[in-house]
Amino acid sequence: MMELGTNGYAAPAAGRKGGAAYDVPEGVDIRGRYDAEFAKILTRDALQFVADLQREFRNHIKYAMECRKEAKMRYNNGGLPGFDPATRYVREGEWDCAPVPPAVADRMVEITGPTERKMVINALNSGAKVFMADFEDALSPSWENLIRGHVNLKDAVDGTISFHDKARNRVYKLNDQTAKLFVRPRGWHLPEAHIFIDGEPATGCLVDFGLYFYHNFAAFRRTQGAGSGPFFYLPKMEHSREAKIWNSVFERAEKMAGIENGSIRATVLIETLPAVFQMDEILYELRDHSVGLNCGRWDYIFSYVKTFQAHPDRLLPDRVLVGMNQHFMRSYSDLLIRTCHRRGVHAMGGMAAQIPIRDDPVANEAALELVRKDKQREVRAGHDGTWAAHPGLIPAIMEVFTNNMRNSPHQIHSMKREDAANVTEEDLIQKPVGVRTMEGLRLNTRVGIQYLAAWLTGTGSVPLYHLMEDAATAEISRVQNWQWLKYGVELDGDGLGLKVNLDLFGRVVEEEMARIEREVGQERFKKGMYKEARKIFTRQCTAPMLDDFLTLDAYNRIVIHHPKGLSKL
Numbered sequence: 400m401m402e403l404g405t406n407g408y409a410a411p412a413a414g415r416k417g418g419a420a421y422d423v424p425e426g427v428d429i430r431g432r433y434d435a436e437f438a439k440i441l442t443r444d445a446l447q448f449v450a451d452l453q454r455e456f457r458n459h460i461k462y463a464m465e466c467r468k469e470a471k472m473r474y475n476n477g478g479l480p481g482f483d484p485a486t487r488y489v490r491e492g493e494w495d496c497a498p499v500p501p502a503v504a505d506r507m508v509e510i511t512g513p514t515e516r517k518m519v520i521n522a523l524n525s526g527a528k529v530f531m532a533d534f535e536d537a538l539s540p541s542w543e544n545l546i547r548g549h550v551n552l553k554d555a556v557d558g559t560i561s562f563h564d565k566a567r568n569r570v571y572k573l574n575d576q577t578a579k580l581f582v583r584p585r586g587w588h589l590p591e592a593h594i595f596i597d598g599e600p601a602t603g604c605l606v607d608f609g610l611y612f613y614h615n616f617a618a619f620r621r622t623q624g625a626g627s628g629p630f631f632y633l634p635k636m637e638h639s640r641e642a643k644i645w646n647s648v649f650e651r652a653e654k655m656a657g658i659e660n661g662s663i664r665a666t667v668l669i670e671t672l673p674a675v676f677q678m679d680e681i682l683y684e685l686r687d688h689s690v691g692l693n694c695g696r697w698d699y700i701f702s703y704v705k706t707f708q709a710h711p712d713r714l715l716p717d718r719v720l721v722g723m724n725q726h727f728m729r730s731y732s733d734l735l736i737r738t739c740h741r742r743g744v745h746a747m748g749g750m751a752a753q754i755p756i757r758d759d760p761v762a763n764e765a766a767l768e769l770v771r772k773d774k775q776r777e778v779r780a781g782h783d784g785t786w787a788a789h790p791g792l793i794p795a796i797m798e799v800f801t802n803n804m805r806n807s808p809h810q811i812h813s814m815k816r817e818d819a820a821n822v823t824e825e826d827l828i829q830k831p832v833g834v835r836t837m838e839g840l841r842l843n844t845r846v847g848i849q850y851l852a853a854w855l856t857g858t859g860s861v862p863l864y865h866l867m868e869d870a871a872t873a874e875i876s877r878v879q880n881w882q883w884l885k886y887g888v889e890l891d892g893d894g895l896g897l898k899v900n901l902d903l904f905g906r907v908v909e910e911e912m913a914r915i916e917r918e919v920g921q922e923r924f925k926k927g928m929y930k931e932a933r934k935i936f937t938r939q940c941t942a943p944m945l946d947d948f949l950t951l952d953a954y955n956r957i958v959i960h961h962p963k964g965l966s967k968l
């Protein structure tokens with residue numbers, strides 16, 4: 400264990416003299432492992448850029464995080480999220496976002512995935528129009544994953560990326576035609592504890608953005624952006640003031656790079672309940688840098704529970720029942736489409752969690768049919784494109800979108816959805832309907848623990864029971880268990896009439912751990928981090944106050960400072 404500083408973070412590592420070290424600017428301390436390849440990313444100039452961003456924006460970020468706490472207190476005291484009367488003029492005003500750059504006019508199918516080398520190549524070659532390379536929901540942000548991710552993205556943008564799969568003796572290289580690259584940095588709340596700036600951990604997303612932008616803006620615009628870009632996805636914002644910070648970060652980066660204002664473009668995920676009431680305001684703040692909004696449906700469900708954590712009248716039914724057919728989810732998608740098209744930008748759909756089922760053609764066809772239906776609903780509602788979790792889904796999704804888009808790359812001008820102007824605050828928060836079951840509690844527990852075990856060992860997205868699971872879907876499992884325990888809900892959907900309490904939950908955890916062991920096998924179970932995952936998951940599900948994020952606590956376990964030792968945040 401490392402010695403802890405007064406702020407709870409490990410004190411500056413002494414004794415790093417001798418041996419290779421990163422060449423850092425004043426005030427920057429790298430506590431992650433040294434690697435000659437990483438040093439090509441962690442250059443003095445790139446770190447100076449990250450440090451400049453951190454220094455310029457840290458107080459704005461702290462203020463925004465304080466405002467999140469205040470809003471949470473309001474909701475916990477019975478308040479409801481809603482439209483802000485003070486910004487009515489923005490919602491009602493006539494203004495447009497900057498025109499969509501031709502390079503990213505067509506975004507019918509976007510594949511997403513972590514920044515792992517082989518997957519980056521596969522995603523860029525997948526036939527999707529866009530690849531969203533993810534430092535967020537799909538990535539466990541260990542030092543190795545993070546900086547290797549930057550190495551991979553730099554090689555991808557340079558066009559030199561390759562990968563030799565020795566076991567299969569297969570070499571992966573980029574095709575002539577590749578998807579356009581978007582990068583999703585982490586949310587504002589996550590620190591990067593391997594890089595300290597002026598004695599504090601850096602802000603995770605400024606590290607992700609800063610390093611990627613610094614190393615790639617020039618090559619990106621030459622190879623991918625056709626005069627614009629780089630392109631980003633921005634996650635988990637709760638208020639337009641957070642979008643305003645991103646806008647200023649972009650302006651600062653454009654100035655540093657000497658490129659025109661508005662070159663950088665970003666799509667914001669509307670994936671928190673408070674943000675649905677701020678969509679116009681978010682677009683307005685980013686109007687010179689925006690390429691639309693996206694329905695981040697999984698985090699949105701998580702956020703519904705989080706926002707209403709003190710509202711027992713708004714409990715969720717089983718996780719599998721909370722789909723886009725629920726009134727509050729459909730209203731959110733409709734209003735997002737209307738808002739984006741009114742302002743001249745893309746309204747992107749979300750992720751269907753199904754993935755191909757290789758060993759069962761009938762089940763595979765059923766899964767594909769669910770994806771087709773979901774995508775059909777999206778395109779007919781007016782979405783301009785959507786997400787795919789796996790390359791195997793792209794042909795089916797592409798077919799649905801091309802068949803419904805009347806030879807146009809998007810529907811910005813043809814599907815105005817004026818009817819959605821009538822979506823009300825009540826529509827957006829309407830309580831989801833459905834039953835709660837013991838199987839729902841079991842599934843949450845089984846999935847939550849397995850996901851965390853994978854995350855702790857470096858994998859941020861996994862296939863579980865034929866569905867894609869990532870940080871957002873795992874969050875739903877966690878907060879739903881917490882909510883059911885907190886309010887001792889009755890499991891009313893299976894005729895058992897059991898009430899969820901600590902005893903029942905304890906038994907479920909025991910039994911699901913045994914099931915996981917049977918399913919993964921004793922050897923993998925022993926070698927994996929299932930017991931640690933169980934501990935974290937159980938603590939969070941039974942905590943008196945809901946933890947804000949599953950991954951904040953878990954992040955402690957993957958921070959490894961150099962010289963080697965485990966650090967606590």
Ligand SMILES: CC(=O)SCCNC(=O)CCNC(=O)[C@H](O)C(C)(C)COP(=O)(O)OP(=O)(O)OC[C@H]1O[C@@H](n2cnc3c(N)ncnc32)[C@H](O)[C@@H]1OP(=O)(O)O
Nearest residue numbers: 511512518521522536537697750788789860861862867871
């Ligand atoms: C809520 C949200 O935020 S959604 C966005 C964040 N989540 C994601 O991005 C999840 C992305 N998807 C994935 O990570 C993966 O598809 C998983 C983990 C769900 C399933 O992965 P696997 O079990 O490895 O899939 P599978 O074995 O079928 O893969 C087959 C091939 O497709 C590739 N592949 C699978 N998914 C992807 C992807 N998203 N991007 C690129 N390649 C992929 C694999 O690398 C593999 O390639 P290979 O044949 O050359 O070895």
Ligand SMILES: O=CC(=O)O
Nearest residue numbers: 695696697698871
């Ligand atoms: O990031 C996407 C989501 O659904 O969450």
Ligand SMILES: [Mg+2]
Nearest residue numbers: 536695698871
């Ligand atoms: Mg998300």
